[in-house]
Amino acid sequence: MILPIVAYGDPVLKQKAKMIPAEYPDLEVLIDNMFETMYGASGVGLAAPQVGKSLRIFIVDTAPFSSDEDIEDEERKDLENFKKAFINAEIIEEKGDEWPFGEGCLSIPGINEDVFRQPDITIRYEDLDRKEHTETYTGLIARVIQHEYDHIEGVLFTDKLSSLKKRILKGKLKGISKGKVDADYRMRFPEKKGR
Template identity: 40%
Template sequence: MAIREILEAPDPRLKIVSSPVEKFDEGLKTLVDDMFETMYDAYGIGLAAIQVGEPIRLLVIDLQEEDPDAEPEECEHDGTKHTHQPVKKDPRVFVNPEILDPSTDKGIYQEGCLSVPDVYADIERPSRCRVRWQDLNGKQHEEDMSGMLAICIQHEMDHLNGILFIDHLSRLKRGMALKKLQKARQAA
């Protein structure tokens, strides 16, 4: 497994419409392992293959909910010690996903993105959807999704179509988000 570089806006590769996965082989499994390692390292909950430079219809999600039954753990970040509640990992892989039946009910959720770091915005999306996808062996699945999982899958599927979450914003707000990103890069 390896941590890969995450492409950041305005990288033109993020605008590519990804191609369907046709080979369900060891290379695909290695890419998935790398994507999870990259996502966890960046403290994300979802990652599309195009975000690591692979223009194929593949995404991974792990909502990593806190485990209320686990003992709190001590850890150290940037030289500061603190206690946190461990999370339950629930890694999910979606190959060639498609949304079949988005609800007409909409919800507004604050979204962020590993490809647009430190920028957050309220985005309106269907609050439920039915999704069809294949697993790493090519077996087909369907599931009704709601809540955070529905939002996350729609966000990641946008990446497969060359769309960033900031593309859902007005031109003015999108411009402000990109300026904020550029300022953060210059300060680093």
């Protein structure tokens, strides 16, 4: 089932998400719905807060990046086959020289800005069977994970922009929260009148 994506300005996007207990009901259904929602919106990642649930879960499928002509062949194969759900994740290390990349967000349609992030991460998380893993990622896969991880920490990519850039985008962001934006997927706007 495709869920509405929560727009910028909704308080759930600024909350640190809660841990998911082992007995959480219908977790697999939620994850399936999140994948369906993400694909329906042509995204590469989606976090539970973006569908209105303050839970420490996010999903990633980097296959769309594999068609980028600037990607080296070795990274292309990794991107093509990387699809995963991260439950109760914690990034335990980020390292390397920060590099910029144009990021967007399904909760903030129509805005794309360069964000600086470190290229290498180590993350601990649980899979759908609730088995714990500690893995290291690099490049675009690491970046997508960092972006989605920020969501479960209550951080948006716009929070990482310079104060000048934030001032420039302020009106556009306010418009998004009021529903004054074109998105070709279902959204829920916190300040839209008559919703």
